[in-house]
Amino acid sequence: xxxxxxxxxxxxxxxxxxxxxxxxxxxxxxxxxxxxxxxxxxxxxxxxxxxxxxxxxxxxxxxxxxxxxxxxxxxxxxxxxxxxxxxxxxxxxxxxxxxxxxxxxxxxxxxxxxxxxxxxxxxxxxxxxxxxxxxxxxx
Amino acid sequence: xxxxxxxxxxxxxxxxxxxxxxxxxxxxxxxxxxxxxxxxxxxxxxxxxxxxxxxxxxxxxxxxxxxxxxxxxxxxxxxxxxxxxxxxxxxxxxxxxxxxxxxxxxxxxxxxxxxxxxxxxxxxx
Numbered sequence: 001x002x003x004x005x006x007x008x009x010x011x012x013x014x015x016x017x018x019x020x021x022x023x024x025x026x027x028x029x030x031x032x033x034x035x036x037x038x039x040x041x042x043x044x045x046x047x048x049x050x051x052x053x054x055x056x057x058x059x060x061x062x063x064x065x066x067x068x069x070x071x072x073x074x075x076x077x078x079x080x081x082x083x084x085x086x087x088x089x090x091x092x093x094x095x096x097x098x099x100x101x102x103x104x105x106x107x108x109x110x111x112x113x114x115x116x117x118x119x120x121x122x123x124x125x126x127x128x129x130x131x132x133x134x135x136x137x138x139x
Numbered sequence: 140x141x142x143x144x145x146x147x148x149x150x151x152x153x154x155x156x157x158x159x160x161x162x163x164x165x166x167x168x169x170x171x172x173x174x175x176x177x178x179x180x181x182x183x184x185x186x187x188x189x190x191x192x193x194x195x196x197x198x199x200x201x202x203x204x205x206x207x208x209x210x211x212x213x214x215x216x217x218x219x220x221x222x223x224x225x226x227x228x229x230x231x232x233x234x235x236x237x238x239x240x241x242x243x244x245x246x247x248x249x250x251x252x253x254x255x256x257x258x259x260x261x262x263x264x
Contacts, residue, residue, distance in 0.1 A: 017220075032220065035213045043210060046203050050251050055190045055199070060180035063173075080170070087163030094156065119170045126174040133177030 027089055034082045041079040064130075073127050080123040088116040147233045155212050158205035165202055196255050200248045207244050211236045 018024040049058060066072045095108045143149055175183045189195060215232045218225045225232065253260055 032213075032217050035210075035217065039210045039213065042206055046206060046247070050199065050203060051247060054251065054254055055187075055196070056254060058187065058190075060176065060183045063176050063183070067176075083162075083166055084170075087159070087166055090156075090159045091163060094160070115167070119167060122174055123170045126170070126177060130177055134179075 027092075031086065031089060034086045038079070038082050038086060041075065041082065044075075045079055067127070067130055073130075077124065077127050080127070081120060084116060084120050084123065088112055147230045151212055151215065151229075151233050151236070154208060155216075158209040161202065161205045162209060193255050196252060200251050203247060203251065204240075204244055207240055207247075208236070211239050 018028050049055070053062070067076075091112050092109065095105065095112060099105045099108045172186045175186055190199065215229070215236050218232060219229055
């Protein structure tokens, strides 16, 4: 299907990047840059957990063994951090689009930021503190 | 008059949102289950044994599909945003997303489900 002249002109006039707010511009770039990294990290994670291995063999020993290597802990932390920020950014946009009453909107945005901080902190703590936890033993 | 709703770009956009929400909700759960690792084998495995139940294996395949679609359509969005005139072929790019999706997803689904539903299929013993 060929586009009409008017549609084509509208495409060319259109500014793709958000204008007027530097936060939204940063958010827009972050989505795309983190997306490319996540494509590699998340597809890699799925390949390791579900194809090369599978959930029958992924147990405590598997993770403990893997986290002996600083490289895998860095991999997992990078995946965690990029995914949770990318996801929170997405939820923020959904709240903007779908939650209209002022009070609900404020509540939803607040909850979304609290979730980000809580889950990023919990995930980071899990990866960083693992060797020092009482329950941890080498795989 | 350009109709957007119901066309390829609309479905690409809608599925991107739905898959994104599914992934981020699982991510919350996944951070919670992984935090049990510091409390030792019993705590961790009590929870993750849930992921070995057949129903969950199917849900894991669905979630992997969501991740694959979200990632591949994300590349399509990046192409539209950064490559001149890619908007003009967004429909072809949408078909390319699904072609790559099927090439990656079908073998992945097979390997993920084989241990549960057909343990000997394709294996020489």
